[in-house]
Amino acid sequence: MxxxxxxxxxxxxxxxxxxxxxxxxxxxxxxxxxxxxxxxxxxxxxxxxxxxxxxxxxxxxxxxxxxxxxxxxxxxxxxxxxxxxxxxxxxxxxxxKKSNRRMCTLVIAFVVSFLIIYYLIRALMHG
Known part of the structure; x- marks a missing residue:
């Protein structure tokens, strides 16, 4: 052992x-x-x-x-x-100025009228 x-x-x-x-x-x-x-x-x-x-x-x-x-x-x-x-x-x-206000109103009316006529003509030609 x-x-x-x-x-x-x-x-x-x-x-x-x-x-x-x-x-x-x-x-x-x-x-x-x-x-x-x-x-x-x-x-x-x-x-x-x-x-x-x-x-x-x-x-x-x-x-x-x-x-x-x-x-x-x-x-x-x-x-x-x-x-x-x-x-x-x-x-x-x-x-x-009052007189210039009338002139400005006239110019704005002319521009808006021109844009309306332009878009109408354009719509008629393409439509």
Whole structure:
């Protein structure tokens, strides 16, 4: 029985030594695999960063383009507002004078009559 325990103990002692050596070898190999995986992940991360940088650059260019377009539209609207304001001031001056009011009414009646005749002729020719 003691022999059995002694041989068993020797067997496990050898097994422990193999396991230790195996762990060292496995640990070194595992470390290399982890470094390789880390390198791959770093490369993937670099690619993503480059992609995101390019994407943010494209977004920035698009925003700048839209800002320039909006600035031009704003300037155009300001110019139009100035023209409309001047036109409204002239209409006010025309309507303030009684004789000019009759002339303006006559012009408006002429324009409306012209538009009605134009649409009637157009409808008869196409209809």
């Amino acid at each position: 003691w022999e059995h325990r002694a041989s068993r103990s020797a067997l496990f002692d050898d097994y422990d030594g193999l396991e230790e050596g195996g762990l060292k070898l496995s640990s070194s190999y595992s470390h290399e695999i982890k470094e390789h995986d880390n390198d791959n992940e770093m490369d993937n991360l670099k690619e993503r960063v480059v992609f995101l940088k390019r994407l943010t650059g494209d977004i920035h260019e698009e925003v700048e383009s839209h800002n320039r377009l909006l600035d031009r539209m704003g300037n155009g609207m300001d110019a139009t507002r100035g023209i409309m304001s001047g036109t409204m001031d002239r209409f006010k001056m025309v309507f303030e």
